[in-house]
Amino acid sequence: MDNNPRSGSKPLLSVLAVGAVFGAATSLVNAVAQLSVDLESREATTGGWSVMEIVSVLLDSGWAWAGSAVLAGLLATRAEQGGLEARTLARGAVAGALALLAATAAYYAVDTVVHGVSLGSYGYDTVYWWAASILLGPILGAIGACARRPGAIGVLAKVTVPVGAAVQMFVMPPGRNEVITTVGQWVVWTTAAVSIGMVAVHVLGLRRQRDFSGGAELP
Structure with missing residues (x-):
């Protein structure tokens, strides 16, 4: 066990940095998006859009904020080895809360x-x-x-954010007009599908590796 207090502070600093950068970036992108369009125009209401507005819709969505907390939990426990211990879960839980607290403070x-x-x-x-x-x-x-855990728990954790993002874009799609909503939906759905597909390929690859290794040991 590493008793160096500095090694314990690094994950905490990285977690706070993730939250603060995410919150500040979201606020800035929202501001730039508002300046990129004339909200009083008829076009803005019916179908006008800008790249910054799409980025704003993606960043300032519930799934993105949730994702920052999930990332914080991952960063805070990335050096942990072995099984899923209560200490690891506790550290991830604290990191998730701290990241969102920092993000909220930086945003406002x-x-x-x-x-x-x-x-x-x-x-x-x-x-x-x-x-x-x-x-x-x-x-x-x-x-x-x-x-980072093996097995079903790790797989479910990996797909939580993409699945949550896809569901939110279906149930509560953001955007001030249909064009922005549609573009945002397809960007998220495509990214979510690719992410889930990558997880599936990784899992299948590991399973084949295990099967091959097991077969090699047979007489």
Whole structure:
């Protein structure tokens, strides 16, 4: 066991960095997207769109925020070896919550600068999403901690974000008009399908490797 306190702080810093960068980037992309289109025009309402608006729709979706917490759980436990221990799950859970707390703080901090308002203007929203972070972050972070595990648990953890993204884009598609919604849906669905396919190929490859190794040991 590594007793060096610095080694324990690195995962924490990486988790906070992931959350802060994601939250700040989402706020900035939203601001740029708003500037890229005249929202008062008829075209904007019926079918106008821009690349930045698509990026904004993708980044500022629930599945993307959930994904940042899952990634945090993965990063915080990437050095862990062996089975799925309670300590590993706990570390992933803490990482997921911290990532979302940092993301929320960074998002609203950048928003205050971009929109030129006081930090208190987002006080209620910040507290609301911090509460959601504390409630949901540990679950998502624990899922991230499971992603490197072998077997069905690892597979389910790996496909959680792409499956969740695909479902959200079907049930609650974002976008201010049909064009943006449709483009966002197909981008997410295509990416999700590719991601799930890659996981399936990886799993089948490992299974064939095991079968081949087992067969080689037979007399």
